[in-house]
Amino acid sequence: MKRIITMTVNNRPGVLNRITGLFTKRHYNIESITVGHTESEGISRMTFVVNVEDERIAEQITKQLNKQIDVLKVVDITDQAIIVRELALIKVAVTPATRGEIYTLIEPFRAAIVDVARDSLVVQVTGEPEKIDALIDLLKPYGLKEVARTGTTAFPRGSQRASSTNKSLFII
């Protein structure tokens, strides 16, 4: 099962290393990580997507992460009302014949063309990872030259229902 775990951490040298090392040591597989600054100075936010066998391992991951001294807060937000986004840049091969077709194809995805060359286009798209998968699938037949994805970033929506699955760390 896929879990989305967000963390706030002290922005110190080696913190990411410490955390990914923890995943390696315990044999948890990371699907994606995104890291960036937060509104508070010195504090970064990380979003992890992990694929785990069961609840028990998901819980173990949050507990182990929370043990790290530089980790301030860990929340498994998978079961909350959340906003999940990813950005992708897709360089796709074009010919004079297919160029127009691609323009119309990406339109419903609200994707943008951010670079044009004689034989290729770069498409920029943001959205839920499934949406990006779908667009990449559609563009595949034209010939993908390069794809860069940022990985998932996410947080709970503003009007959050009080949710019992919002496990902050320890379930009593």
Add this chain to the structure above:
Amino acid sequence: MAANMKVKERVAKKQTLCGALMLIEALKAENVKVIFGYPGGAVLPIYDKLYESGVFHVLTRHEQGAIHAAEGYARISGKPGVVIATSGPGATNIVTGLTDAMMDSIPLVVFTGQVASSVIGSDAFQEADVLGITMPITKHSYQVRDVHELPKIIKEAFHIATTGRPGPVLIDIPKDMAVAEAEFDYEQDVQLPGYQPTTKPNHLQIRKLVEAVSQAKRPVILAGAGVLHANAHEQLKQYAEQQHIPVIHTLLGLGGFPADHPLFLGMAGMHGTYTANMALYECDLLINVGARFDDRVTGNLAHFAPKATVAHIDIDPAEIGKNVPTKIPIVGDAKEALIQLIEQNGKRPDVSEWLKQLNEWKREYPLMYKREPGVLKPQRLIEMIHEYTNGEAVVTTDVGQHQMWVAQYYKFKQPHRWVTSGGLGTMGFGLPAAIGAQLAQPEATVVSIVGDGGFQMTLQELSVIQELNLPIKIVIVNNQALGMVRQWQEIFYEKRYSHSLIPNQPDFVRLAEAYGMKAMRATTEEEAEYVLKEALATNAPVLLDFHVCPGENVYPMVAPGKGLHEMVGVKW
């Protein structure tokens, strides 16, 4: 005291000090009595300031010796062990000890030297990425990047090492940081918002456990080293007696509950007693106090405590539910939890049938071995040591058969007398650990019981023992083999003794004599009795080489992959 006052005065003045002096002042402020280390280029500025500091430094003969000695010190004193090693090879030599301390939750503060900041990352002479190497084997670690931060870092390190679930903390100090100067302020408070261990257990969970106990028919307590870390041995006894619940120990927990107590069932696990293991199999309520359900304790998890409701008291929430599904999780300090349980004074369970069954097992299936005339049985040797030290010695061991025999036959009555490498199973641990243990308790009789294999991994520390005239009794259980490996090859590999037999061991007596140490050998029970008595009457280090029956195996045994109820070697 005087030294402390001096620090206070100086601190009040907020003196400007170099990094090396800050380190020394911080150690004094932390009331550190002894440090273990080994010098080298990157830590020379620190050693230079140590020279006239009055800090008692033990120069071991290998950095592994230093860190195991610090572990021994910490395990006996309950205070953090302090280590200094130089950059590169010095630091990599402490990797085993760090892992050992991490696995067994031993508080250490370890300082490593590092090449100067300006050359970090250039593969400079004696540079190693110590932070990277040690990240997974430390509770936390730092590299000093600005000397102004050093006092805060050291203060945090001691705090982190000794609170919550204890563990090793490493501080990597680039050489220039030891020389650079800044204001030394050690009076600041530690502020770590990301580190707030829960010590007070949740009241509702305690009530749940009280309720579960009152309804149990076959309750049992599994007590681990958490009881010792929390200094909760008195409360454990009080609680067990109040509720009439029998107690089982893990290897590391031994001594937390008196071995001669009628409610004691022995050690659990691979070489545990039949009674302890069957009690774990048959119990309907299992109360784990400060143990982490290591696989050597549980055997095959599919058959572990299959009939039991599991309650788990642990300071580390991540341990609860990690290996065994837990119905009643209690996060907190073992002592606090036991005090609350005692105060609740819940309805005692009716355990008369259960105790009858347990006592029957105890009678039917005691630990056993065959005595043979003219042969020294290792089990008998341990029994004799137990007898002649009144069960009150501080005992350190290596890893292997002898370790299990000590766990089985040295009946620890008191806490903080038992020093062994449990989680990592580190050969070479016992001898240096004894140095730390003896320094922690100068008055105690310290017996270091080691295998002929493991002894040779750190035997250079004999030099330290002799130099400091530490009256440690070194007992080599010499079976001319890597005994535990030999045992597994006998049982699981059709007696194909691949690289486990060492019939030509050095003459350990002459070896000890080369270090200037008194040494004796014994090959029979009578000789053993004689040399043991003589050694124990000597107020100086003595090495004893016991040639024991080489083919002896440790039983009973739960084979890997088997459940605790599938023990072999429980009957003749």
